[in-house]
Amino acid sequence: MQPQLSSEPLVSYKLIKLHLIAAAIALLLSMAAGFLYSLQFLGYYPWPDSELLAPGHIRLIHTNLAAYGWLVNGFTAMTYYAVPRLTGSKVLSEKMGTLIFAVWQFALLASLGGFLFNRAQAIEWGETPTGFRPGTFDLNWIPVDLIVVIGAVLLITQFMVPIYKAREQKFYVTLWYFISGFVWLALTYLMGNIIPEWVLPGAAGAAVTGLFIHDLVGLYVTPMGWGLMYFFVPLILKKPIWSHSLSVIGFWGLAFFYPLGGVHHFLISPIPDYVEYGAITTTLAIEVVVTTVVVNFFMTLRGKWSALRTSFAIRWFYAGAVMYFITCFQCAFQVTWMFQKIIHFTDWVVSHAHMIMFGTFTFWLFGVIDWLWPRIVRREWHSTSLRAWHFWLSVTGIVVMFFDLMIAGLVHGFMQRELNHWTDIIDMSIPFWWVRTVSGAMLLGGLMCGLYNMYATAKSDVEYVEENHLIPASAD
Numbered sequence: 113m114q115p116q117l118s119s120e121p122l123v124s125y126k127l128i129k130l131h132l133i134a135a136a137i138a139l140l141l142s143m144a145a146g147f148l149y150s151l152q153f154l155g156y157y158p159w160p161d162s163e164l165l166a167p168g169h170i171r172l173i174h175t176n177l178a179a180y181g182w183l184v185n186g187f188t189a190m191t192y193y194a195v196p197r198l199t200g201s202k203v204l205s206e207k208m209g210t211l212i213f214a215v216w217q218f219a220l221l222a223s224l225g226g227f228l229f230n231r232a233q234a235i236e237w238g239e240t241p242t243g244f245r246p247g248t249f250d251l252n253w254i255p256v257d258l259i260v261v262i263g264a265v266l267l268i269t270q271f272m273v274p275i276y277k278a279r280e281q282k283f284y285v286t287l288w289y290f291i292s293g294f295v296w297l298a299l300t301y302l303m304g305n306i307i308p309e310w311v312l313p314g315a316a317g318a319a320v321t322g323l324f325i326h327d328l329v330g331l332y333v334t335p336m337g338w339g340l341m342y343f344f345v346p347l348i349l350k351k352p353i354w355s356h357s358l359s360v361i362g363f364w365g366l367a368f369f370y371p372l373g374g375v376h377h378f379l380i381s382p383i384p385d386y387v388e389y390g391a392i393t394t395t396l397a398i399e400v401v402v403t404t405v406v407v408n409f410f411m412t413l414r415g416k417w418s419a420l421r422t423s424f425a426i427r428w429f430y431a432g433a434v435m436y437f438i439t440c441f442q443c444a445f446q447v448t449w450m451f452q453k454i455i456h457f458t459d460w461v462v463s464h465a466h467m468i469m470f471g472t473f474t475f476w477l478f479g480v481i482d483w484l485w486p487r488i489v490r491r492e493w494h495s496t497s498l499r500a501w502h503f504w505l506s507v508t509g510i511v512v513m514f515f516d517l518m519i520a521g522l523v524h525g526f527m528q529r530e531l532n533h534w535t536d537i538i539d540m541s542i543p544f545w546w547v548r549t550v551s552g553a554m555l556l557g558g559l560m561c562g563l564y565n566m567y568a569t570a571k572s573d574v575e576y577v578e579e580n581h582l583i584p585a586s587a588d
């Protein structure tokens with residue numbers, strides 16, 4: 113089904129706005145926490161003696177707010193726009209939407225409190241508190257994991273109802289991605305937060321944790337991000353995607369190969385070699401799947417290249433797609449045993465995490481916000497130069513951060529292999545960490561330009577006029 117551009121009240125702008133505002137606050141706080149944590153590496157952390165604000169707590173706040181505060185709220189906002197448009201039906205209930213919003217933000221706040229008061233669950237990326245003393249059913253905090261599962265079930269119901277109503281129609285690929293993203297999110301979350309601690313401790317639990325980390329990013333963030341790109345790019349360019357078949361191949365490739373690659377987070381570990389081989393092979397298959405998506409996006413832009421000049425949204429999307437390609441190229445190396453021996457436990461992995469979560473998925477969300485925000489608040493963008501500052505500071509900052517940490521990781525890895533002393537490795541890393549902090553300040557500066565611009569736009573007197581924003585049928 114073709115996405116439509118019209119303004120009937122199918123879509124709840126109130127819910128989109130709520131989730132976007134929460135997402136923006138979460139990103140700002142997450143980046144501020146990342147910036148503070150980066151100072152710890154330089155010996156300038158402002159509260160070295162505070163137990164409450166210990167750097168380890170701040171790191172948890174940084175990563176969890178980026179994932180659950182920014183990405184999940186951002187994707188939910190966009191889904192509130194896309195699903196009714198693609199199905200022709202409203203979501204189940206606006207009241208339930210407000211409840212879901214409240215439940216999700218409560219879970220986030222309870223997690224932040226849990227991190228500060230030492231109640232994090234000791235599972236990588238599953239740190240959201242279970243609320244129970246480990247291994248028992250004695251409550252020692254708010255049971256966040258349970259609340260998240262309730263929130264996720266409500267969210268899935270909210271969106272699955274309009275999708276179910278449209279079951280007679282031929283689904284556009286975005287809906288396939290969304291359905292799978294919802295179902296996988298719930299299953300993945302339960303798996304990662306319950307099995308390693310309660311059912312399978314030890315190396316088997318670590319294998320499941322690897323699967324959990326990987327599935328969270330690959331079976332929720334990736335399908336939601338791809339689904340949004342497949343919806344918004346054709347909508348803005350006013351032309352269909354280049355190949356529907358390729359988009360469907362991408363979907364089934366993701367569904368089939370992605371879950372099997374989780375163990376690549378723990379290569380050269382006590383996990384049996386044949387399992388590691390399997391993970392490496394399916395990860396390489398995923399590289400092919402990602403390539404189908406990137407090719408599809410770029411072929412869609414054919415004949416409309418000038419949109420890169422005229423539309424900030426398209427600029428964000430395609431800058432994100434280029435970074436996607438770069439970091440996936442990097443992943444193809446990092447997943448091999450040869451590279452793992454060098455780069456595991458180094459800043460190389462941190463460079464990958466930032467490039468993909470910020471350079472790709474955050475850029476895509478910024479693209480959607482750039483296109484959607486004036487339509488939500490019915491005002492023209494307050495300042496074009498602030499939009500440009502946001503874009504260029506973000507691009508420059510993330511490119512610098514990526515190469516800086518990748519090189520730091522390589523040098524670290526080789527020094528470690530040559531059995532250099534640990535303190536020499538730290539001395540070598542400090543200039544790279546300075547560059548990381550400076551590039552982080554650029555990202556933060558860019559974000560502040562973007563957020564101020566959103567605020568000033570909402571307050572502006574200049575009414576939004578749709579005709580001023582249409583990309584001509586033949587833009588080149």
Ligand code: HEM
Pocket residue numbers: 142143144146147148149150171174175178179182461462465466469470474548549551552553555556
């Ligand atoms: C102001 C900009 C930022 C700075 C200065 C910054 C800094 C940091 C630092 C210092 C770490 C810890 C690295 C380590 O433990 O060795 C980290 C981890 C991480 N950050 Fe950021 N960050 C920033 C923005 C972001 C954004 C916007 C996202 C996501 C949207 C993000 C996602 C992550 C992730 C996923 C990790 C965990 C990486 C891993 O465990 O391998 N960061 N960041």
Ligand code: HEM
Pocket residue numbers: 236325329330333334376377378395398399402440443444446447452455456457461464465468469473
């Ligand atoms: C082409 C697809 C991808 C491949 C091949 C890939 C590969 C890898 C590998 C091999 C690692 C482990 C590195 C190590 O610890 O030595 C890793 C870590 C990581 N990846 Fe990816 N990745 C992909 C996509 C993504 C996506 C889409 C995201 C996020 C949206 C992501 C976020 C992360 C994060 C946060 C880590 C660090 C995890 C930790 O804290 O240990 N990756 N990736």
